[in-house]
Amino acid sequence: TQSVSEIARVKNLNRLQIGKYEVETWYFSPYPKEFAHLPILYICEFCLCFFPSPFMLSRHRLRCNLLHPPGNEIYRHEDISFYEIDGKRQLGWCRNLSLLSKCFLDHKTLYYDVTPFMYYVMVIRDSAGCHIIGYFSKEKECAENYNVACILTLPHHQRHGYGKLLIEGEIGSPEKPLSDLGLLSYRAYWSEVIVELLMEWDGDISIDEVAQRTSITHADVMNTCITLQLFKHYKGQHLIVLNNAVIERHEKLRKKNRRRIHPENLRWKPPV
Ligand code: ACO
Ligand code: ZN
Secondary structure: OOOHHHOOOOOOOOEEEEOOEEEEOOOOOOOOHHHOOOOEEEEOOOOOOEEOOHHHHHHHHHHOOOOOOOOEEEEEEOOEEEEEEEOOOOHHHHHHHHHHHHOOOOOOOOOOOOOOEEEEEEEEEEOOEEEEEEEEEEEOOOOOOOOEEEEEEOHHHOOOOHHHHHHHHOOOOEOOOOOHHHHHHHHHHHHHHHHHHHHHOOOOOOHHHHHHHHOOOHHHHHHHHHHOOOEEEEOOEEEEOOOHHHHHHHHHHHHHOOOOOOHHHEOOOOOO
16 A cells, blocks of 8 residues: 555645635645546535535535534634544544645645544634634644644634634644744744733743743743843843843734633533
8 A cells, every 4th residue: 555655745636615715725635536636626614525516515515414523512712612523433524634634734744544633623603604714633642741733724714813722722732843834823822922921920030930831841932032032141140031122022912912712611511
Protein backbone atom coordinates (compact mmCIF):
# COMPACT_ATOMS: atom_id res chain seq x y z
CA THR A 1 0.00 0.00 0.00
CA GLN A 2 1.07 3.51 -0.72
CA SER A 3 1.37 5.88 2.22
CA VAL A 4 0.18 9.44 2.00
CA SER A 5 3.71 10.81 2.24
CA GLU A 6 4.75 8.80 -0.85
CA ILE A 7 2.10 10.32 -3.05
CA ALA A 8 3.38 13.35 -4.90
CA ARG A 9 2.16 16.40 -3.03
CA VAL A 10 0.84 18.09 -6.07
CA LYS A 11 -2.30 20.03 -5.41
CA ASN A 12 -5.06 17.75 -6.70
CA LEU A 13 -8.14 19.82 -5.99
CA ASN A 14 -9.27 23.18 -7.24
CA ARG A 15 -12.15 24.67 -5.33
CA LEU A 16 -14.44 23.47 -2.59
CA GLN A 17 -17.98 24.53 -1.94
CA ILE A 18 -18.97 24.26 1.67
CA GLY A 19 -22.23 25.76 2.89
CA LYS A 20 -22.61 29.14 1.22
CA TYR A 21 -18.86 29.52 0.66
CA GLU A 22 -16.63 28.60 -2.24
CA VAL A 23 -12.94 28.39 -1.39
CA GLU A 24 -9.70 27.73 -3.21
CA THR A 25 -7.71 24.79 -1.79
CA TRP A 26 -4.06 25.31 -0.78
CA TYR A 27 -2.50 21.85 -0.70
CA PHE A 28 -2.81 18.24 -1.72
CA SER A 29 -5.43 16.20 0.08
CA PRO A 30 -5.96 12.45 -0.43
CA TYR A 31 -9.59 12.54 -1.56
CA PRO A 32 -10.36 9.49 -3.75
CA LYS A 33 -9.02 9.83 -7.29
CA GLU A 34 -12.40 10.16 -8.92
CA PHE A 35 -13.06 13.32 -6.89
CA ALA A 36 -9.77 15.02 -7.67
CA HIS A 37 -9.30 17.58 -10.42
CA LEU A 38 -12.96 18.54 -10.58
CA PRO A 39 -13.51 22.28 -11.01
CA ILE A 40 -15.42 22.26 -7.72
CA LEU A 41 -15.87 19.59 -5.07
CA TYR A 42 -19.17 19.93 -3.19
CA ILE A 43 -19.08 19.26 0.53
CA CYS A 44 -22.02 18.71 2.85
CA GLU A 45 -21.23 21.27 5.54
CA PHE A 46 -22.73 19.08 8.28
CA CYS A 47 -21.47 15.53 7.64
CA LEU A 48 -18.51 16.68 5.50
CA CYS A 49 -19.24 14.04 2.83
CA PHE A 50 -18.16 15.11 -0.66
CA PHE A 51 -19.87 15.07 -4.03
CA PRO A 52 -18.89 15.79 -7.61
CA SER A 53 -21.93 17.94 -8.46
CA PRO A 54 -24.46 20.30 -6.84
CA PHE A 55 -27.19 17.88 -7.91
CA MET A 56 -25.64 14.98 -6.01
CA LEU A 57 -25.11 17.17 -2.97
CA SER A 58 -28.74 18.34 -2.99
CA ARG A 59 -29.92 14.74 -3.34
CA HIS A 60 -27.71 13.84 -0.39
CA ARG A 61 -29.16 16.69 1.68
CA LEU A 62 -32.60 15.12 1.36
CA ARG A 63 -31.31 12.08 3.23
CA CYS A 64 -28.67 13.63 5.48
CA ASN A 65 -30.39 14.90 8.60
CA LEU A 66 -27.34 16.28 10.39
CA LEU A 67 -27.51 19.98 11.28
CA HIS A 68 -24.50 20.04 13.58
CA PRO A 69 -21.34 17.97 14.15
CA PRO A 70 -21.81 14.60 15.86
CA GLY A 71 -20.78 14.29 19.50
CA ASN A 72 -21.56 16.46 22.52
CA GLU A 73 -21.99 20.18 22.57
CA ILE A 74 -19.65 21.11 25.42
CA TYR A 75 -19.59 24.89 25.15
CA ARG A 76 -22.08 27.54 24.17
CA HIS A 77 -21.80 31.30 24.34
CA GLU A 78 -23.88 33.57 22.14
CA ASP A 79 -23.81 32.03 18.64
CA ILE A 80 -20.58 30.05 19.14
CA SER A 81 -20.51 26.41 20.24
CA PHE A 82 -17.90 23.70 20.59
CA TYR A 83 -18.58 20.03 19.93
CA GLU A 84 -16.40 17.29 21.37
CA ILE A 85 -15.99 14.36 19.03
CA ASP A 86 -14.21 11.09 19.74
CA GLY A 87 -12.35 9.92 16.63
CA LYS A 88 -13.01 6.33 17.59
CA ARG A 89 -16.76 6.79 17.75
CA GLN A 90 -17.12 9.01 14.69
CA LEU A 91 -14.64 7.46 12.28
CA GLY A 92 -16.33 8.60 9.08
CA TRP A 93 -16.96 12.15 10.20
CA CYS A 94 -13.44 12.60 11.54
CA ARG A 95 -11.89 11.13 8.38
CA ASN A 96 -13.91 13.59 6.33
CA LEU A 97 -12.68 16.38 8.60
CA SER A 98 -9.08 15.25 8.07
CA LEU A 99 -9.53 15.22 4.30
CA LEU A 100 -11.02 18.69 4.40
CA SER A 101 -8.36 20.15 6.67
CA LYS A 102 -5.49 18.61 4.71
CA CYS A 103 -6.50 20.99 1.89
CA PHE A 104 -5.13 23.80 4.09
CA LEU A 105 -2.30 22.08 5.97
CA ASP A 106 1.02 21.16 4.47
CA HIS A 107 3.60 21.14 7.19
CA LYS A 108 3.00 17.64 8.46
CA THR A 109 1.38 14.40 7.60
CA LEU A 110 -2.07 14.70 8.95
CA TYR A 111 -3.24 11.75 10.97
CA TYR A 112 -5.63 9.66 8.94
CA ASP A 113 -5.89 7.21 11.77
CA VAL A 114 -8.37 9.30 13.67
CA THR A 115 -9.00 6.86 16.55
CA PRO A 116 -6.33 8.23 18.96
CA PHE A 117 -7.71 11.77 18.74
CA MET A 118 -10.42 13.92 20.22
CA TYR A 119 -11.73 16.68 18.01
CA TYR A 120 -13.04 20.00 19.28
CA VAL A 121 -15.06 21.61 16.54
CA MET A 122 -16.12 25.24 16.73
CA VAL A 123 -19.36 26.21 14.99
CA ILE A 124 -21.43 29.33 14.54
CA ARG A 125 -25.14 28.71 15.04
CA ASP A 126 -28.05 30.19 13.13
CA SER A 127 -31.55 29.08 12.20
CA ALA A 128 -30.17 26.85 9.40
CA GLY A 129 -27.86 24.87 11.69
CA CYS A 130 -24.34 24.82 13.14
CA HIS A 131 -21.79 25.90 10.56
CA ILE A 132 -18.23 24.70 11.05
CA ILE A 133 -15.63 27.47 11.53
CA GLY A 134 -12.63 25.39 12.57
CA TYR A 135 -11.32 22.91 15.11
CA PHE A 136 -8.42 21.66 17.12
CA SER A 137 -7.54 18.04 17.80
CA LYS A 138 -5.81 16.45 20.76
CA GLU A 139 -4.17 13.11 21.24
CA LYS A 140 -6.07 11.14 23.88
CA GLU A 141 -3.03 9.41 25.32
CA CYS A 142 -0.07 11.67 25.05
CA ALA A 143 3.17 11.17 26.97
CA GLU A 144 3.99 14.87 27.03
CA ASN A 145 0.80 16.30 28.39
CA TYR A 146 -2.41 16.48 26.42
CA ASN A 147 -1.05 18.08 23.31
CA VAL A 148 -2.79 19.90 20.53
CA ALA A 149 -2.13 17.98 17.33
CA CYS A 150 -3.75 20.28 14.86
CA ILE A 151 -5.59 23.57 14.68
CA LEU A 152 -7.46 25.02 11.74
CA THR A 153 -9.80 27.85 10.83
CA LEU A 154 -11.45 27.27 7.46
CA PRO A 155 -10.16 29.96 5.05
CA HIS A 156 -13.48 31.75 4.68
CA HIS A 157 -13.51 32.37 8.44
CA GLN A 158 -9.85 33.31 8.87
CA ARG A 159 -8.63 36.66 10.26
CA HIS A 160 -11.73 37.20 12.36
CA GLY A 161 -10.18 36.20 15.67
CA TYR A 162 -11.49 32.63 15.59
CA GLY A 163 -7.96 31.17 15.64
CA LYS A 164 -7.30 32.95 18.92
CA LEU A 165 -10.62 31.69 20.20
CA LEU A 166 -9.62 28.11 19.30
CA ILE A 167 -6.25 28.57 21.00
CA GLU A 168 -7.99 29.97 24.06
CA GLY A 169 -10.37 27.01 24.13
CA GLU A 170 -7.61 24.45 24.21
CA ILE A 171 -5.41 23.48 27.15
CA GLY A 172 -1.81 22.43 26.67
CA SER A 173 0.81 23.42 24.22
CA PRO A 174 0.65 22.99 20.46
CA GLU A 175 2.54 20.21 18.76
CA LYS A 176 5.69 21.53 17.09
CA PRO A 177 6.64 22.39 14.42
CA LEU A 178 3.99 24.99 13.86
CA SER A 179 3.07 26.13 10.38
CA ASP A 180 3.88 29.75 9.50
CA LEU A 181 0.27 30.74 10.09
CA GLY A 182 0.17 28.65 13.25
CA LEU A 183 3.24 30.42 14.62
CA LEU A 184 1.82 33.87 13.80
CA SER A 185 -1.45 33.07 15.51
CA TYR A 186 0.03 31.46 18.63
CA ARG A 187 2.50 34.34 18.97
CA ALA A 188 -0.32 36.84 18.64
CA TYR A 189 -2.34 34.97 21.26
CA TRP A 190 0.56 34.49 23.71
CA SER A 191 1.53 38.17 23.37
CA GLU A 192 -1.99 39.28 24.10
CA VAL A 193 -2.32 37.12 27.21
CA ILE A 194 1.14 37.90 28.59
CA VAL A 195 0.82 41.65 28.06
CA GLU A 196 -2.63 41.58 29.65
CA LEU A 197 -1.18 39.92 32.74
CA LEU A 198 1.78 42.32 32.92
CA MET A 199 -0.49 45.35 32.68
CA GLU A 200 -2.43 44.21 35.72
CA TRP A 201 0.63 43.11 37.65
CA ASP A 202 2.27 45.21 40.38
CA GLY A 203 5.99 44.73 40.97
CA ASP A 204 8.42 42.17 39.59
CA ILE A 205 7.37 38.93 37.99
CA SER A 206 9.38 35.89 36.92
CA ILE A 207 9.02 33.81 33.77
CA ASP A 208 7.84 30.90 35.91
CA GLU A 209 5.12 33.01 37.47
CA VAL A 210 3.94 34.22 34.05
CA ALA A 211 3.94 30.63 32.76
CA GLN A 212 1.96 29.44 35.74
CA ARG A 213 -0.64 32.18 35.62
CA THR A 214 -1.20 32.00 31.86
CA SER A 215 -0.82 28.21 31.33
CA ILE A 216 1.65 29.03 28.56
CA THR A 217 4.83 26.93 28.67
CA HIS A 218 8.04 28.43 30.04
CA ALA A 219 9.69 28.25 26.61
CA ASP A 220 6.76 29.94 24.87
CA VAL A 221 6.70 32.73 27.50
CA MET A 222 10.43 33.17 27.07
CA ASN A 223 10.25 33.40 23.27
CA THR A 224 7.28 35.76 23.36
CA CYS A 225 9.08 38.09 25.78
CA ILE A 226 12.14 38.05 23.54
CA THR A 227 10.04 38.83 20.46
CA LEU A 228 8.31 41.69 22.28
CA GLN A 229 11.68 42.90 23.68
CA LEU A 230 10.43 42.82 27.23
CA PHE A 231 13.70 41.84 28.93
CA LYS A 232 15.66 44.57 30.64
CA HIS A 233 19.00 44.04 32.31
CA TYR A 234 19.01 45.88 35.62
CA LYS A 235 21.51 45.61 38.50
CA GLY A 236 22.61 42.15 37.42
CA GLN A 237 19.05 40.88 36.98
CA HIS A 238 16.79 40.23 34.02
CA LEU A 239 13.48 41.94 34.51
CA ILE A 240 10.33 41.76 32.44
CA VAL A 241 9.31 45.34 31.64
CA LEU A 242 6.56 46.58 29.33
CA ASN A 243 7.55 49.15 26.72
CA ASN A 244 5.39 51.86 25.13
CA ALA A 245 5.17 50.20 21.73
CA VAL A 246 3.79 47.02 23.29
CA ILE A 247 1.32 48.93 25.47
CA GLU A 248 0.06 50.94 22.51
CA ARG A 249 -0.44 47.84 20.39
CA HIS A 250 -2.31 46.21 23.24
CA GLU A 251 -4.66 49.19 23.63
CA LYS A 252 -5.48 49.03 19.93
CA LEU A 253 -6.19 45.32 20.20
CA ARG A 254 -8.52 45.90 23.14
CA LYS A 255 -10.57 48.29 21.05
CA LYS A 256 -11.14 45.51 18.51
CA ASN A 257 -13.11 43.67 21.18
CA ARG A 258 -12.57 40.15 19.90
CA ARG A 259 -14.70 37.23 21.00
CA ARG A 260 -13.59 35.46 24.18
CA ILE A 261 -14.05 32.03 25.65
CA HIS A 262 -16.25 32.15 28.75
CA PRO A 263 -15.00 29.23 30.85
CA GLU A 264 -18.19 29.19 32.92
CA ASN A 265 -19.99 28.08 29.75
CA LEU A 266 -17.85 24.99 29.33
CA ARG A 267 -19.53 21.67 29.96
CA TRP A 268 -22.69 23.28 28.77
CA LYS A 269 -25.59 20.85 29.05
CA PRO A 270 -28.68 21.13 26.89
CA PRO A 271 -31.72 22.03 28.98
CA VAL A 272 -33.92 18.98 29.69
N1 ACO B 1 -0.90 36.90 7.99
C1 ACO B 1 -0.40 37.59 9.04
N2 ACO B 1 -0.78 37.38 10.33
C2 ACO B 1 -1.69 36.43 10.56
C3 ACO B 1 -2.26 35.66 9.50
C4 ACO B 1 -1.84 35.94 8.17
N3 ACO B 1 -2.35 35.28 7.11
N4 ACO B 1 -3.15 34.79 10.04
C5 ACO B 1 -3.13 35.02 11.37
N5 ACO B 1 -2.25 36.00 11.69
C6 ACO B 1 -1.91 36.51 13.04
C7 ACO B 1 -2.43 37.91 13.24
O1 ACO B 1 -1.64 38.55 14.20
C8 ACO B 1 -3.81 37.64 13.77
O2 ACO B 1 -4.34 38.69 14.52
P1 ACO B 1 -4.99 39.98 13.77
O3 ACO B 1 -5.94 39.47 12.71
O4 ACO B 1 -5.67 40.71 14.89
O5 ACO B 1 -3.83 40.71 13.19
C9 ACO B 1 -3.54 36.48 14.70
O6 ACO B 1 -2.56 35.70 14.01
C10 ACO B 1 -4.75 35.64 15.02
O7 ACO B 1 -5.62 35.56 13.90
P2 ACO B 1 -7.03 34.82 14.00
O8 ACO B 1 -8.01 35.56 13.15
O9 ACO B 1 -7.38 34.63 15.43
O10 ACO B 1 -6.65 33.41 13.39
P3 ACO B 1 -7.39 32.61 12.21
O11 ACO B 1 -8.81 32.35 12.57
O12 ACO B 1 -7.12 33.24 10.91
O13 ACO B 1 -6.66 31.19 12.32
C11 ACO B 1 -4.93 29.62 11.84
C12 ACO B 1 -5.28 31.01 12.40
C13 ACO B 1 -5.72 28.55 12.59
C14 ACO B 1 -3.46 29.32 12.02
C15 ACO B 1 -5.33 29.64 10.33
O14 ACO B 1 -4.49 30.52 9.65
C16 ACO B 1 -5.25 28.29 9.65
O15 ACO B 1 -6.13 27.45 9.83
N6 ACO B 1 -4.21 28.07 8.81
C17 ACO B 1 -4.06 26.84 8.04
C18 ACO B 1 -3.79 25.66 8.94
C19 ACO B 1 -2.60 25.87 9.84
O16 ACO B 1 -1.53 26.30 9.41
N7 ACO B 1 -2.78 25.55 11.16
C20 ACO B 1 -1.74 25.64 12.15
C21 ACO B 1 -0.85 24.46 12.04
S1 ACO B 1 0.17 24.26 13.43
C22 ACO B 1 -0.69 23.18 14.46
O17 ACO B 1 -1.63 22.62 14.01
C23 ACO B 1 -0.26 22.97 15.90
ZN1 ZN C 1 -24.48 15.40 4.85
